[in-house]
Amino acid sequence: MADTTPIAVELRGVSKRFGDTTAVAELDLAVRSGEFFSMLGPSGSGKTTVLRMIAGFEEASSGSILLDGDDVTRSAPFDRAVNTVFQDYALFPHMTIAQNVAYGLKVRKTPKAETQQRVAEALEQVRLAHVADRLPHQLSGGQRQRIALARALILRPRVLLLDEPLGALDKQLREQMQIELKQIQREVGITFIFVTHDQEEALTLSDRIAVFNQGRVEQVGTPREVYEFPQTAFVAGFLGVSNLIGPELAQQLTGSSQPFTVRPERVRVLAADATPASHETSVIGTIAETVYTGPATRYIVEGEHGLRVIAERHNDHAPTDTAPWSRGDRVRVAWATEHAALVP
């Protein structure tokens, strides 16, 4: 996505304090129009608070929030062209599915005929036209999730906010919904801001990811950027398994005490006396553990200067072929120098 894409949501120096605790500190963030933007972080990292400030449920303690260039920092939720899909879906239990989806149009006093047509379209879009007359409690979790989505999208918001919408679903349904979400987002072309603590989900869905930690954004970038080139040790550790090479070992290997990270799938295991390629960095250690995970086998290699590296090897060889290395073997681990990401 080119940098000339207009900005849909912009946060300028936004802070949020609850009493003595600072939930969000001096945050600057720009979400581009039409983008699938994820806010990823552990619980308590401030990502949900940011979402709630964009929605208007929480007021920023300082800073400003712009929606399409207009300052909405102090606007009420009902005056903002953003809609939210809640973690618990927040469907109204006393209304039918059709009434739930029509709610936003009803309070805007939209003509009946138009309302009916748009409700039918919205239900069609999430493939749930047949449940229009049921009550929310008669639906499965995945169906409720899609109704919550339809109810928000029917208003054609500028930005759709999603607060861990897949959190309550089981793994299979979750993966299916991820694909569906992505398709819907592409169809409607609305900016999605998606809060999640699941790194895999964020990597799968997003155009860009902001990684949150303790009320601050550690890094913003495409999934590839944040995964391959984490700028902080936190980002490296939070997105998948990562090997952190501490200052002492870094000094030994590179001559600089700058620590760096390298992904397990980038690390090769060789015989101790083998020669690594010229573009590789390598070190000798002992296999402390082997872990079979199905598609891959992980070797945990330990050695001097605090060496502890996980190497992942795809099990794409014949299934009868046993692991070439076992516990206690002296081996050499090597990775292409370009795959080492320096962390400050």
Add this chain to the structure above:
Amino acid sequence: MLRLTRGARVALGAVVGVVLVFMYVPLMLVIVNSFNAARIPSWPIEEFSLRWWEAAFANEALWTAVGNSVIVGLGAMVIALLLGTLSAFALQRFDFFGKQTVNLLIVLPIALPGVVTGVAFSNTYNNVLEPIGIQLGYFGMIVAHATFCIVMVFNNVFARLRRMSPSMQEASMDLGASLWQTFRLVTFPQFRTAFVAGALLAFALSFDELVVTIFTAPAGVDTLPLWIFNQMSRPNEATQVNVIATVLILLSFIPVYVSQRLTRAEEDER
């Protein structure tokens, strides 16, 4: 399911039977005696008649008392609905200094013996307000009743609000509804049954209150319990009491039926 031996089942059945007999035989006696022609209720009944029903329906003092009870009950109910609902919202949705104390102070009146409430209000009305020229009279009785009726509404609404997901209101406003629309379309429908149940309880509580009424009713004003109480102290007049008691027994089926219907409708919604 718990499996019981034959002996245990027979024993439990017998206990239930005895309890039911003790609960309902006296009520039956009241109903049957209302048709007793004799002036003094006696057993066995020698002659059946509708004379006490006729006398009761022609008794103006009795009708005035019923009217007073309804007015006081409705008045106390309205006050309880307003204050009980508002305080439930305040205590459920907001954090403020002294919250626990306020909670305790709202619930306390239901635990206070009626005699204490009665004496307290009577003293306040007669020794404090009257000397400075404020005569609450009838309204004073309604206020005294309302103090313990508030709890009924408060407890019901509070419990319901606590179970309601706060994101429901947020979702409503997020979809463009104003505060008032949100209350009318989303919040109120969800605690409506608790509201109605609270109202029924509040009315019932006031309708049958005797002790507080004795202390706070203005001179010459009878509520139904007060009228009955006075009749009972004159044994020869007790027969009409059986009539009104019978009517009340029949009427009390209505709130029981309504509240069960409400509860069932709600279970279906979940």
